[in-house]
Amino acid sequence: MSQHPLHIPEIISLVGDFLSLEDTLQCIRVSKSFHEILIKFIWSRITVTDDENTSYPTGEALQNNKIHLEELELYHFPEEYVSLQGCARLHTIKFVTSMPVYEDPVAVTNLSAFIKAHNSTITKFTCYGPIPQRTWKALLKCPNLNHLVIDGTGIMKEIVDDFFQMCKRLEYLELSKTKICQLPTGFLSDPTDNYVFAKMSTLRLLDVTIQDPSGSHSLPLCPSMLIKKCPNLRSLAFQKYQRYKAFCGEALFQQPWTLSGLSDLSFLEMDVKDEDMASLLRQITELKQLVLSNKRHSSSPEPCSFGWLSMQELLADRHMIQETRFGRLCEMIETITFDVRGFKTDGILLAILCNCPCLKQLIGPKITVTEIVNGAEWVCTKLADLTIYIQADVDYETIEGLEKQRAVFKQLGKLTRLRSLDLAMKTAWHPAMRTLNLRLKAGLDELSSLKRLEGLKFHAEIGQQMQPEDATWMMDNWPNIKQLRGNVNANQDIYDSIANILQPRASVSNY
Numbered sequence: 001m002s003q004h005p006l007h008i009p010e011i012i013s014l015v016g017d018f019l020s021l022e023d024t025l026q027c028i029r030v031s032k033s034f035h036e037i038l039i040k041f042i043w044s045r046i047t048v049t050d051d052e053n054t055s056y057p058t059g060e061a062l063q064n065n066k067i068h069l070e071e072l073e074l075y076h077f078p079e080e081y082v083s084l085q086g087c088a089r090l091h092t093i094k095f096v097t098s099m100p101v102y103e104d105p106v107a108v109t110n111l112s113a114f115i116k117a118h119n120s121t122i123t124k125f126t127c128y129g130p131i132p133q134r135t136w137k138a139l140l141k142c143p144n145l146n147h148l149v150i151d152g153t154g155i156m157k158e159i160v161d162d163f164f165q166m167c168k169r170l171e172y173l174e175l176s177k178t179k180i181c182q183l184p185t186g187f188l189s190d191p192t193d194n195y196v197f198a199k200m201s202t203l204r205l206l207d208v209t210i211q212d213p214s215g216s217h218s219l220p221l222c223p224s225m226l227i228k229k230c231p232n233l234r235s236l237a238f239q240k241y242q243r244y245k246a247f248c249g250e251a252l253f254q255q256p257w258t259l260s261g262l263s264d265l266s267f268l269e270m271d272v273k274d275e276d277m278a279s280l281l282r283q284i285t286e287l288k289q290l291v292l293s294n295k296r297h298s299s300s301p302e303p304c305s306f307g308w309l310s311m312q313e314l315l316a317d318r319h320m321i322q323e324t325r326f327g328r329l330c331e332m333i334e335t336i337t338f339d340v341r342g343f344k345t346d347g348i349l350l351a352i353l354c355n356c357p358c359l360k361q362l363i364g365p366k367i368t369v370t371e372i373v374n375g376a377e378w379v380c381t382k383l384a385d386l387t388i389y390i391q392a393d394v395d396y397e398t399i400e401g402l403e404k405q406r407a408v409f410k411q412l413g414k415l416t417r418l419r420s421l422d423l424a425m426k427t428a429w430h431p432a433m434r435t436l437n438l439r440l441k442a443g444l445d446e447l448s449s450l451k452r453l454e455g456l457k458f459h460a461e462i463g464q465q466m467q468p469e470d471a472t473w474m475m476d477n478w479p480n481i482k483q484l485r486g487n488v489n490a491n492q493d494i495y496d497s498i499a500n501i502l503q504p505r506a507s508v509s510n511y
Contacts, residue, residue, distance in 0.1 A: 009037050017041075043068035044089075050075040077110040090118050097129035112138045123147060133159055140166055146199070151176040160184055167197050174204035181211050188225070200230040201261075206239040206268065227259070235264035237291075259283075263332075266291035267305070274307035281313035281329065289335040306338040311348050315355060330355045337363040347371070349388060353378045361385040368393040369436070372411060373404045383415045384452075387422040392434045396442070405436055406443030413446040419480075421450075422457040438464050440473055448477045455483040463487030467494065471501040481506045 019027065021042065027034050028042070043065040048056045057065070058080055066084055071092040074081075095111060115122065115138040124147035125139060131150060136159045139145060148170055155163050161184050167173060187195050203226065210225075227236065236259075263286045272292065281287070292305050314330040333356055349367045352359070359380040366389040390408065394401035412421070424435040435458050438444055447453075458464065466488045474481055484506055489495045499508040 009033070013037050039065065040068040045069075045071040045073070047073040048075060048078065048081065074111070077114070079110065082110045082113050084114070085117055087118055088121065090121050092124040092126075093122060094126040095129070096127075108132045108134060111135055115139060116141065120144065125149070128152060130154070136162065143169075146170055147172040149174040149176075150178055152178070154179045155181060157181050164195055167200070168195075169199060170197065171199050172202040173200060174202075174206070175208045176204070176206040178207075179209045179211070183210060195229055197226075197230045198232055201232060202235040202264075203227065203230055203233055204235075204237040204266075206237065231258055232261055233259050234261050235289075236262060237266035237268065238270060239268035260285060263287055264289040266293075268293045270305075272305040274305060274309045277305055278309035278313050281310055282316075284329065286326075287314075287329045287333050290333060291335070291337040292339070293337065306348065308346070308348065311351055315351070332358060334358050335361040337361075339365040350375045353380055356380050357382070359383055363387040365389065366391050369404050369408050370394065373407045378411050378414065381414055382417055384417050385420045386415065386418060387420070389424045389433065390435050391424075392436055396437045402442055406446060408436060409443035409446035413449050416449050417452060418450050419452050420455045420457075421453060422455075422459070424458050424486075438466055439470055444470060445473065445477075450478060452480055453478050454480050455485070456481070457483075458486035463490050465489060466498055468497045468501055471498040475501060475505065484508045486510070 019038070019041065025042065028038050043057075046057055046069060058078075062080070062084065066087050068089065069087045070089045071094075072081075072087075072090060073094040073096070075096050077095075093115065112132075112134045115125075115135065119138070119142040121144070122142045123144050125142075125145060126149040127135075128151045131153045133156070139148075140162050145166070146169060148166070149172075151174075155178065160180065160182055164184050164187070184195065205226065227233065262284055265280075265284075265287070266289070268291070270293075277292070290306075314333065315328060317328050330352075336352060336356070336359065349364050350371055352362065352364070354376045356362075357379045360382050362380070362383060362385070364387070368391045370393050372390070392401075392405065394404050396402075396405075412418075424433050436442065438456075438458065464487060471488075474484075481502070482505065484502060485508075487510055488498050488508060495508075495510065502508055
């Protein structure tokens, strides 16, 4: 007689990966087999909060189940956790504190001791807040540490050399709001390659400052110089480096190009020119993600750093002829974010929709109904997350206007993998926006194929005139809908009726 599948430990474990905490707690009461296999999912992650109204594991229960602990998130460090020895599966520690080191010396001592006790298993460390020298020393003794995230701290001269030696074994490094007091001696002119970070595949430099105590530079040193030390980078993110423009240019547009594996590129809050971006794309052989977020201005829309020069590089096929790429960049890219608050209609967004078949996430500027209707078919049928402003430049009520809107809905209806659809965004510069008329008479029923859709947003100032029958249709055709955000109807009674219809499955927020 064959064994029932739910009595086989391997199958129970696979099922556990998909269960919520509440469901797991119910399942461990079913049988001894379920309890033995699923208990690890309950204890694999512990959060020690400083909220008096929230509890965390302690005492005998903690000691009995520490073997299952894999991730520990700490907002303070109670004495009991210092004595927690033998967490053989622990690989991740996250420590969050806003206190200066001198105000919480006990937590510092406890954290350092805990890291030392588990230095052989720790692979990932994240810290939001200042890191004292004692903790740095403990981290240096973690031979398997390969993932480091620090936010809001300073790397003082006492640990600079040790920190950069640690970087040699890191695969992932994220520095945010971090000040490095100086570089190690010989870092910039190192003939021995002592400071080459060959294992580094992901480097995120978010508002980082490197001071120059020698005074040889009039400005703080640009963190982009670290790029030259990471020849095997695959993912790179920069933020807020306008004052380092000359240094960044030297590192990013270096010749000869050494970052042959770079496939994920993010410029956050930076005004990168279209011609510079095109120059950079020209050297990249494989591109999976491109995120461009320009510097925020208080009184005017941001300029677009992704224009037709950059778009031409995505479409270019000369590298295929030269055998330096396996395909066009537009055929590889999976995520694009650019000109998020832009309101130009220059055809670039349509070109992306019509030429990027592997695209899974697109966050971009405005495109009009007329532009979509007059354009080619979209090929981005793998899209799961689409955030663009579709401007209804047609009359809602005329036959022509209704036909054009239905044509746009048909294009959207082909994106059957969509989970999130955002059709408009509020801005200070264009308060009177109008997107598609989300009514059945305008073509809403063309979206019946979006069975995976979880969220629909339309943050327009000019509200919709949705009716209860439209909400009923959504309930009947979108089995996974969870959220509707936007001004569905200015009439409070109709709004309440729509909210009540969707309430069993989805929340409605009028903003």
